[in-house]
Amino acid sequence: MLKVPGFPDLPTPALRLDIDRDALIANWRALNDLSGAARAGAAVKANAYGLGARQVVPLLHEAGCRDFFVAHWREAAELADLADPASIAVLHGPLNDGDVAFAHASGVVPVLNSLAQAKRWAEAGGGRCHLMVDTGMNRLGVSLTELGNEAVQALDIDVLLSHLVSAEEETDLNARQCARWNEARGAVRHLRASLANSGGIALGPDYHGDLTRPGIALYGGVPRSEMAPLLRQVVRPQAAVLQVHEVPAGETVGYNATFVAPHAMRVGTIAIGYADGYLRCWSGKGVFHADGLHLPVLGRVSMDMTVIDLSAAPNIREGDWVTAEYALPDAAAVSGLSQYELLTMLGRRFGR
Numbered sequence: 001m002l003k004v005p006g007f008p009d010l011p012t013p014a015l016r017l018d019i020d021r022d023a024l025i026a027n028w029r030a031l032n033d034l035s036g037a038a039r040a041g042a043a044v045k046a047n048a049y050g051l052g053a054r055q056v057v058p059l060l061h062e063a064g065c066r067d068f069f070v071a072h073w074r075e076a077a078e079l080a081d082l083a084d085p086a087s088i089a090v091l092h093g094p095l096n097d098g099d100v101a102f103a104h105a106s107g108v109v110p111v112l113n114s115l116a117q118a119k120r121w122a123e124a125g126g127g128r129c130h131l132m133v134d135t136g137m138n139r140l141g142v143s144l145t146e147l148g149n150e151a152v153q154a155l156d157i158d159v160l161l162s163h164l165v166s167a168e169e170e171t172d173l174n175a176r177q178c179a180r181w182n183e184a185r186g187a188v189r190h191l192r193a194s195l196a197n198s199g200g201i202a203l204g205p206d207y208h209g210d211l212t213r214p215g216i217a218l219y220g221g222v223p224r225s226e227m228a229p230l231l232r233q234v235v236r237p238q239a240a241v242l243q244v245h246e247v248p249a250g251e252t253v254g255y256n257a258t259f260v261a262p263h264a265m266r267v268g269t270i271a272i273g274y275a276d277g278y279l280r281c282w283s284g285k286g287v288f289h290a291d292g293l294h295l296p297v298l299g300r301v302s303m304d305m306t307v308i309d310l311s312a313a314p315n316i317r318e319g320d321w322v323t324a325e326y327a328l329p330d331a332a333a334v335s336g337l338s339q340y341e342l343l344t345m346l347g348r349r350f351g352r
């Protein structure tokens, strides 16, 4: 990267994620309490669901979290200086000998997902690991019938985990997966057992085991409506106003002229677009706020910019900041995106 004399830092971003640290910590504590006798860990994969894992991990660690889950080995490497490597687990498991060597050298713990991974781990010397059992997802994990295999029986397993298919729904599948997970607990030696993701925590003590693995709910997502009173919004995307101008009656705004001004309007062009994860589904639907005022999106969202109606906010000027309406359950209902997509798509250009 170019080092410009006199500028030790990069230029200030014109869009940023306002992250409510107190709300993040309060959400982890609420989920830890709701986990009863079990302890809550944290899913921090995908850059902590887009929030910025290097910011999130120290806050959760401070709150008392001691188990962090990422998907990729690279994600673990990016966090291993922030928490005990033995507290970081890689859900994808070791795909090749390089991953196994990295685990052994760093102390990051693999989640073994198949007999092949169990053998690969054992042949390279083994050691403490986690084991994923498939109880119905049919995605990753050893099957119940494979648990008797000697490669599995010989493992030194810390967490025996499985993953719920539909924790946010009322379905018989939850109880069926819970029963299969209990069967697995009786079939293989392990130190701790874990089943529940965010939604699963609300299914009650049968689902808690020793460790729960919330992700979305930490970050303000609400997987089950009864959890809403416990959880606070954490993330608010904010963008700077690049330009303020007047649109005459009858003129159109943005690509493909989907908005026609019914009367002369004061509008603002803001520095956020679909390349930042503020997708075109927000065209004509999204709302921003400044000083409690309601500023609707006009016309199509572009790649790097969005135009908003400033009629209600005559005092907003270029350089001021506006905040997207982004409470996850509501934003999901309006946009048609999942609460997970709404977070994980937030792009690299945000200051975090």
Ligand SMILES: *Cc1c(COP(=O)(O)O)cnc(C)c1O
Residues within 6 Å of the ligand: 043, 045, 091, 163, 196, 197, 198, 199, 213, 214, 215, 216, 217
């Ligand atoms: C992502 C993930 C979680 C967290 O799920 P949420 O629904 O976000 O709470 C937990 N466990 C596993 C195995 C995961 O992949």
